[in-house]
Amino acid sequence: xxxxxxxxxxxxxxxxxxxxxxxxxxxxxxxxxxxxxxxxxxxxxxxxxxxxxxxxxxxxxxxxxxxxxxxxxxxxxxxxxxxxxxxxxxxxxxxxxxxxxxxxxxxxxxxxxxxxxxxxxxxxxxxxxxxxxxxxxxxxxxxxxxxxxxxxxxxxxxxxxxxxxxxxxxxxxxxxxxxxxxxxxxxxxxxxxxxxxxxxxxxxxxxxxxxxxxxxxxxxxxxxxxxxxxxxxxxxxxxxxxxxxxxxxxxxxxxxxxxxxxxxxxxxxxxxxxxxxxxxxxxxxxxxxxxxxxxxxxxxxxxxxxxxxxxxxxxxxxxxxxxxxxxxxxxxxxxxxxxxxxxxxxxxxxxx
Numbered sequence: 224x225x226x227x228x229x230x231x232x233x234x235x236x237x238x239x240x241x242x243x244x245x246x247x248x249x250x251x252x253x254x255x256x257x258x259x260x261x262x263x264x265x266x267x268x269x270x271x272x273x274x275x276x277x278x279x280x281x282x283x284x285x286x287x288x289x290x291x292x293x294x295x296x297x298x299x300x301x302x303x304x305x306x307x308x309x310x311x312x313x314x315x316x317x318x319x320x321x322x323x324x325x326x327x328x329x330x331x332x333x334x335x336x337x338x339x340x341x342x343x344x345x346x347x348x349x350x351x352x353x354x355x356x357x358x359x360x361x362x363x364x365x366x367x368x369x370x371x372x373x374x375x376x377x378x379x380x381x382x383x384x385x386x387x388x389x390x391x392x393x394x395x396x397x398x399x400x401x402x403x404x405x406x407x408x409x410x411x412x413x414x415x416x417x418x419x420x421x422x423x424x425x426x427x428x429x430x431x432x433x434x435x436x437x438x439x440x441x442x443x444x445x446x447x448x449x450x451x452x453x454x455x456x457x458x459x460x461x462x463x464x465x466x467x468x469x470x471x472x473x474x475x476x477x478x479x480x481x482x483x484x485x486x487x488x489x490x491x492x493x494x495x496x497x498x499x500x501x502x503x504x505x506x507x508x509x510x511x512x513x514x515x516x517x518x519x520x521x522x523x524x525x526x527x528x529x530x531x532x533x534x535x536x537x538x539x540x541x542x543x544x545x546x547x548x549x550x551x552x553x554x555x556x557x558x559x560x561x562x563x564x565x566x567x568x569x570x571x572x573x574x575x
Contacts, residue, residue, distance in 0.1 A: 238290075244273075245274065245277055245278075247270075248271075248273050248277065249274065251266055251269075251270035252267060252270050252271060252369070252388050252389070252407070253388055253407040254407075254545070255267040256427075256476040256480065257476060257480040258480050260478040260479070274345070274369065275345060275346070275369075278293075278313055278315070278343065278345050281313050282295070282315075289307065290308055290309065290310045290311055291309070291310075291311050291312075291313050291343075292305070292306075292309045292312050292313065294312065294314055294315070295314070295315035295317075296317075296318035296319055297318075299319075299325075299330060302333075302334060302337065304337045304339075305337075305338050310340075310341055311341040311342070311343060312334055312339040312341065312342050313342075313343045313344075314327070314330070314331070314342060314343070314344045316344050316346045316347050316350060317346035317347075317348055317370075320350070321349065321350040321351050321352075321373060322351060322352075326350065326352070327344070327347075327350050327353070328351070328352040328353060328354070328355045328356055329356060331344070331354075331356075332356035335357055335364060340363050340364055340365065341364075341365050342365065342366045342367065343367045344366060344368050344370075345369035345370055346369070346370050347368060347370030347372050347373075348371055349371055349372075349373045350373050351373040351374050351375045352374075352375045352376075353366070353368055353372060353373075354366055354376060354377040354378075354380055354383060354385045355375065355377070355379060355380075357380070357381070357382075360382050361380075361382040361383040361402070362382035363382075364382070364383035364384065365383070365384045365386075366383065366386070367386050368387045368388060368389075369388050369389070370389070371389070371390075372387060372389065372392055373392050374392040374411070375392070375393075376392065376394075376396070376404075377395060377404050378394060378396070378397045378398060378399070379397070379398045379399065379400065380401070380402040380404070381399075381400040382401050383402045384402060384403040384404075384405075385403070385405070386404075386405045386407075387404075387405065387408065388407050389407060389408045390406070390408035390409045390410070390427070391406050391409070391410045392410075393411035393412045393413050393430075394412070394414075394416065395410045395414050396414065396415040396416075396421065396423055396441075397413060397415070397417060397418070398417045398418060398419070399415060399418040399420065399423075399441070400418075400419050400420050400421065400439075401420045403421065403422050404424070405423075406423070406424070406426060406427070407426050407544075408425075409425070409427035409428045409429070409447070410425055410427075410428075410429045410430070411429075411430050411431075412430045412451075413435075414429045414430070414431065414433040414434070415433050415434045415437060415441055415443060416434070416435050416437065417436045417437055417438075418434055418437045418439065418441045418467070419439030419440075419441070420441055420467075421441055421442075422441070422442040422443070422539075423442070423443045424444045424539065424540055424543050425443075425444065425445045425446060425447070426446050426447075427446065427447045428445070428448055428449065429447070429448075429449050429450075430449070431450075432449060433445070433449060433469055434467060434469060437467060437501060439466070439467055440467050441468075441501070442467065442468065442532075442536055443467070443468070443469045443470065444470045444472070444536050444537070444539075445470070445471050445472065446472045446474050446540070446544065447472070447473070447485070448471060448473055448485055448489055449471065449489065449491070450490070450491075451491070467501045468502040468503065468504060468532060469501055469502075469503045469504070470503075470504045470533060470536055470537070470540075471488055471489065471503055471505045472488070472506045472546075472551065473485045473487070473489070473506050474546070482546065482550070486511075487511045487512070488505050488506055488511065489512065489516070492515070493516060493518060493520075494512070494516045494520045494568055502567060502568070503567075503568045503569075504525075504529070504532075504533055504568075505565065505566050505568055506551060506564055506565050507564075507565075507566050508552075508554045508563065508564045509554070510566075519570060519571055520568055520569065520571060521568070521569060521570075522567065522568055523568070523569055525561060525562040525565065525567050529561075529567055530561045530562065533561055533565055534548070534561070537551065551564070552564045
């Protein structure tokens, strides 16, 4: 989005200076976990406040920042189609209701119908259903989200790209069909439930078992782990039509902001509820997954297709989160092939 914003906003010195500051604040927010613990809270709060001030300033800088158009609850009724060089709609979401005909999700969908394709939304205060209602074939839509997001993010998403600069709530990507979702934080329960497609990248952890009841070709990278089983394994059905997969990297950020391995990539007693929905590639170079966790599941040899799937997703993961692939496959300062680092885990339960 950095080059995209820069290309759309003109080349004036003032506009580029504004963009540089905006991108600096965003970088601090996105990579807050990489800041040493003693300075993390202060740096994050400062950046978040500065970013908010920067975006609010667009309400009176509109004539100068030609690529941006600012709107909030008070002037929402004056929204029209993009004019002249306007490319990005900046929305202060703080006073929009969470549900109903005037909710923020409905407003974004209405703006899209008017011709807006790029959105910067901020001031979220727990409102739900971000990215819902855009309809099919919304591949040209890009939404950036700043603030405290509620549940049902990207539910039914079909083509758009959404970047969350923080944590997401429950039921992320429910019934998602296509598109791209990037989360610079954690996600709650019901993650990608009944999803049929799309690609999702999560910097942190996910609660519960991802992609339950899903069928299709979803591609998911979770850099942390999954905490808590949201369903009993006996209640989950594996679909033979599901070609999707999850990559579980089992990483954490220590108090110094450095990436290190979790004590175990998956701490729950049984892997079955995790893998019944789809194939899971678990990063476990030291084989910490216990045999007792494999009841109803099995470890398979990686094929060339598996290795290609992992590489392509990790390449994008590296671009988004600055997590080097070489660091992921390095064990005791030695680079190992993918099949020595990642285990392919699938269910032994009969498919239906």
